[in-house]
Amino acid sequence: MTYKPEAVRKAYDEIAEKEDKFEKEFSLRNQVPREFIKKYLKPSDNVLDAGGGSGINAIMMARGCKRVTLVDISPKILELAATNIQEAGLTEKINIMEGNIADLGQFREAEFSFVVCVGGTLSYLLEKGQQTIQELVRVAKRGATLIIGCDSKFGFVRWLFNQSDAENQLESAIEVYDTNEYQAAEGVFARLYTVNELTRLLEDAGCEIIEIASTPTLVDSWEQSSYPKEKQRKLLDLELKFCCLPELLGMGHHLFCIARKM
Ligand SMILES: C[S@@+](CC[C@H](N)C(=O)[O-])C[C@H]1O[C@@H](n2cnc3c(N)ncnc32)[C@H](O)[C@@H]1O
Incomplete structure (x- = not known):
C-alpha cells in the first residue's frame, strides 16, 4: 500500500480521546520505552518527540531536560496534548507543532540532542x-541519542494467534508475513519490521546501535490497564530484565532501538 497521510490524520483525529486514555494508562508498551528514555535523557537535552501523541512522554521528558518539541500529524491529538501540557504546568518547556515527520524541513540540521519516535508512529x-x-x-546532532520504535513483524503475528479466534488468524498471519503490513484503520496501513530491518535503516542513516528492545515479551496482550496497581512496578521490572535478551528480540508487539548518531 502507499502511504496516505490524510487517512492517518483522520484516523487519529477520530480516536484521539482513546489514544490519550491509552497513553495515560499502565501498559508495558508505554512504560518500557519510557524507562529507556529516562535512562538516556540528560538535563541539557533539547528533545524532538516525533509523532508524540497527546504529550505524556513529552511531559515526562520536559521534567528532566531543557526543552521538548512535539510534532504530530493529528490536530485533535495536539489539542489534547496542549491540555495535558497546560495541566502539567509545562507550556514554557514544550513546543507543540502540527507536521508530518516524513519531512522535518521546519528544523535545521543537528537541531536536537535527543530524538524520540516511539509507539508505532514510524510504522x-x-x-x-x-x-x-x-x-x-x-535533525539530530552528532553524538545525539535516538530512540526509534516500530511495530514488530513477529510480535504482531504472535499477537494475532493470541486472539480469541486464533484458528481463523492463520490466513491473516500468512498475509502479514508476505506483505509486511496490516490494516490498522480505514485506508490506514502499518509496516511491520524485523529487528534486522529496523537496525539496518538506522545504520544506513549514520547511526550506531546501542541497545535493542521489544515489548511486551512476558504477556500476550499489549494492554495491561487492569493489572493490579500494586504489582505493576514488579511486572515492569521483570519485563525490563527480558526485553533486551537477543533470543527474545522482535517478540514483543513494539520494537525499538536506542541509537547514536555518528
Ligand atoms: C500510537 S501513537 C504514539 C504516541 C506516542 N509517541 C506514544 O508513544 O505514546 C502514534 C502517533 O503518531 C502520530 N502520527 C502518525 N503518523 C504521523 C506522521 N507522519 N507525522 C507525525 N505524527 C504522526 C499519530 O497522530 C499519533 O498521535
Missing part, C-alpha cells in the same frame, strides 16, 4: 519509513 509511514529515519537522523 504508519509505510514506504516513507527510510526517508523518515533519514529525517530524524538529519
